Amino acid sequence: MAFFKKLKDRLFKSSNKIDEGLDAIMDEAQPAPPEPADAPAPEPVPTPAPAPSPASTAAPVPTADPTQTPPSAKPGLAGGLFRRSEKARIFDDAMLENLEDLLITADMGVDTSLRITSNMAEGRLGRRIDADGLKQLLADEITAVLEPVAKPIPIYSKRPQVVLVVGVNGSGKTTTIGKLASQFQAAGKKVVIAAGDTFRAAAVEQLQIWGDRAGVPVMTAPQGSDPASLAFDAMGRAAEEGADLLLIDTAGRLQNRDDLMQELAKIVRVIRKKDPEAPHNTLLVLDATTGQNALAQVEIFQKIADVSGLVMTKLDGTAKGGVLVALADKFGLPIHAIGVGESIDDLAPFEPEDFARALTGLQ
Numbered sequence: 001m002a003f004f005k006k007l008k009d010r011l012f013k014s015s016n017k018i019d020e021g022l023d024a025i026m027d028e029a030q031p032a033p034p035e036p037a038d039a040p041a042p043e044p045v046p047t048p049a050p051a052p053s054p055a056s057t058a059a060p061v062p063t064a065d066p067t068q069t070p071p072s073a074k075p076g077l078a079g080g081l082f083r084r085s086e087k088a089r090i091f092d093d094a095m096l097e098n099l100e101d102l103l104i105t106a107d108m109g110v111d112t113s114l115r116i117t118s119n120m121a122e123g124r125l126g127r128r129i130d131a132d133g134l135k136q137l138l139a140d141e142i143t144a145v146l147e148p149v150a151k152p153i154p155i156y157s158k159r160p161q162v163v164l165v166v167g168v169n170g171s172g173k174t175t176t177i178g179k180l181a182s183q184f185q186a187a188g189k190k191v192v193i194a195a196g197d198t199f200r201a202a203a204v205e206q207l208q209i210w211g212d213r214a215g216v217p218v219m220t221a222p223q224g225s226d227p228a229s230l231a232f233d234a235m236g237r238a239a240e241e242g243a244d245l246l247l248i249d250t251a252g253r254l255q256n257r258d259d260l261m262q263e264l265a266k267i268v269r270v271i272r273k274k275d276p277e278a279p280h281n282t283l284l285v286l287d288a289t290t291g292q293n294a295l296a297q298v299e300i301f302q303k304i305a306d307v308s309g310l311v312m313t314k315l316d317g318t319a320k321g322g323v324l325v326a327l328a329d330k331f332g333l334p335i336h337a338i339g340v341g342e343s344i345d346d347l348a349p350f351e352p353e354d355f356a357r358a359l360t361g362l363q
Helices: 002-010 018-028 077-085 093-105 110-121 131-149 173-186 201-214 227-240 258-274 293-305 323-331 352-360
Strands: 161-166 191-194 245-248 281-287 309-313 335-339 347-349
Touching (some): 018 352, 110 131, 110 323, 131 323, 131 352, 161 173, 161 227, 161 258, 161 293, 173 191, 173 201, 173 281, 173 309, 173 335, 173 347, 191 201, 191 227
Parallel strands (some): 161 245
Antiparallel strands (some): 335 347
């Protein structure tokens, strides 16, 4: 629950939130008519009085007693239904189009957005719905997309289990490795880190800081060294030390740079010379702020490095986050964890229902 609260507090700081968009849609939609209450029994029609004679004086017009409450204003079932109906709206085609636009702008992509809104509308068009009902309906549909892919990083009996971590520049690979190493170590696993980003001194220093915190050894090589050679040597050291897990960092690379992607492919080939089944996990770390570009990253890295699972970072820095739903819908790759900050406990296993509720603003 602590991470869920943090997720709600930090997720999508910008005003362009899905939950605020849903509220706006409800404000713009056509109000629903009040639900009918039981009709009161008709009053008897009075018998007309005989016309007064010319000599008689006109009867005074009766005035309403101010102490009496008109029947329509009395509190009760009908009044309650009317008040509740004022907050409801008709789920119509206009609301459906606005929902589609909202989800597309939240980076869910056209296909996923249309599929979700179509499911939401099925059997509900023309019916009444309130804001909480709309949010819950959307959260349920998002959860249904995400649940099949919400899986923890699998742990195998193979020792060392080689986990290769890849991604573009600035996606948060190094920090993610440090957090995973610390969490695995705290869970009783023996971990070794290989600082395979041999081109960036800051990445090596960052891993060494995490290694010191967690008591995890960090293998390094001189700046500019061949990262494939470092990965090969790290597998030997991890085996010698009886490590359960070897986490290998890699240099950030743009998915449209073929030379850099081929370098990553070389790392995979060299690792497999040591163990044909390695890497046993290839984690692609994605930056949530990149939006729909994340889909292109998955396609390219999957071809080069056989991506086995995803980690999404920086959800505290975007107003969108719907790209995670699009990724699940399009690729079906396991989503292992999400991050909403820099602390070790800001990386947590992916919980689809919590994510969907935070995304839609449900309490």
